[in-house]
Amino acid sequence: MPIIEVKNLTKVFGKNTKQAIQLLDKGLKKEEILKETGATVGVNRASFSVEEGEIFVIMGLSGSGKSTLVRLINRLIEPTQGNIYIDGEDLSTMNKASLRNVRREKLSMVFQNFGLFPHRTVLENAAFGLEIQKVDKTKRKEKAKEALELVGLGNYLDQYPGQLSGGMQQRVGLARALANDPKVLLMDEAFSALDPLIRKGMQDELIELQSKMKKTILFITHDLDEALRLGDRIALMKDGNIVQIGTPEEILVNPANDYVEKFVEDIDKSKVLTAQHIMKRPETVQIEKHGPRVALERMREEGLSSILITDKNKNLQGYVTADDALAARKKDISHLKEVLKTDIPKVEKDTALHDIFSIIYDSTTPVAVVEDGKLLGIIVRGAVIAALAGEGEVTVENV
């Protein structure tokens, strides 16, 4: 039995909700309904189910209704129509007292801007959910402390949230959600307010935590890269509708739904997006000065399984994998030349996105972007998909 099941869930904001729902049933679009009735459709007849232990990502750009959807699930926003089943119980028809119990025992939420209470210490914040349940003081402190240790904040119990960095604050948010030992974690853009490096670290940590805890996680994001990293399955949302649900693989291989395909088409027609728009600064080691040890160390630091190698003039020489570097180190080979691989796919900086897509899909390594043999950047899969999903458009304006 799925742990979260959502059936036909709809939210219409404003007056004339009944009329708006009738129009929705007739198949009118969001803008048409707004014109006709003045009501805004937040979420339109969303249906999906999440299995126990799954990370289910809801991905959409801003205004797509994803934040509304997650709030409908714990009824922070009252649904206009439809049902939410948590563990088989219908939340949508529940009275307030039972709803509170479900929120206390089964659902915990992590917020985009952390939602920490500034007047409470880290420990008191983490213990909030238990305090609400009237768990006695020593027990709730103990549990909150455990949760904080789990997210690596065991030494910050008596600090106030204002004294912590963003990443640490969100760990407190996560610990507060975990202290309740809920079945379901609702994470609303939980990492979006963090800067990219910290965000990646948090994503990794969440994946690691998840391998221990086996919670069911509903993760909301506007970042397709994040969705692909975290999601066991992904639901793509647009204008309040869920347009596709699938595993990251399915979404990568088969972006053949209207929403993603449209982006692909647009890009094909215009050929606006090219390699230079989506490439990232590469992690490299220099063949003259660095040996396998340095290469290995850098890979470990950056969490990579392979690293690019250049000469001192930034000419691309090839790459080395972590396995090869390790083997080299064991055999005491001091020069990278002996373990260098050169079969890395290369593209020019103005290669079209469409062409990169087929190259990167067949490749086990990232794609290198070169100009006259010099390394300019690398392209990872997520960047291609993100560009397809529309974020690339912003980049074009910037260039």
Add this chain to the structure above:
Amino acid sequence: MSNYMFNIIPKIPVADWATWFVDWLTDAFAFLFDPIKEHFGYFMKYMSEELLMSIPPIVFILLVAILAFFLSGRKFGLAAFSIVGLWFIYNQGYWEELMSTVTLVILASLLSVIIGVPIGILMSKSKVASAIITPILDFMQTMPAFVYLIPAVAFFGIGMVPGVFASLIFATPPTVRFTNLGIRQVSNELVEASDAFGSTGWQKLFKVELPMAKSTIMAGINQTVMLSLSMVVIASMIGAPGLGREVLSALQRSQVGPGFASGVAIVILAIIIDRMTQSISKKAKAK
């Protein structure tokens, strides 16, 4: 013609209605007003004339200075000002009057807060309550303060009790407004966080909203205290003892000197009270 149209309705007897209403209130609630007048009046008299006067002025001044020192974050400025200022009032021979005024201000503000905060909470929770109470607050604050003295006398006779009553009406609105504002200003995400973890309404109020609104509420209380001080001065017109009475009698005899001296005493008291309550408010904010 237009004059005729204007005069077609005879004078509306608003004044008569008000008189009738206050008379009715006086009679109907005599069972309530009379014991308040008696017991509360006795208590205030005891507090100002016995309790506070039993503290030697030097001890009182030092206590205020110590309190000022700690409230202002271990700085000497306010403490020093309190010592010099209060000594000056003592020196001018207004000590007994000062004690009466302090009694009035403390009790009036305390009652204002006890009544005002819950009303503010109610306003923040209910649109209907807010729509009804807001114009009443406007009315209470814009009506000239003197007007409240009249029914106050009808209900409670003369003395300290009607003074407290009048200043209650005049000084409560800021506490109500700021409490309402403070709770409404609590960020939506924190309210959501509290709800998402299954708080009841009361838990949300006491664990999240009130602590978050504390500094704003304290700013309202500061206003309330200052307004009750100003009202306490006016209340001397209906026989409330204190520094205000000195100003009033100087006015009636047109004596500039004593009027100035007692006026300065009020200013000193106002500054001390204001800075103290402000630093409480700042402290709440710093957290």
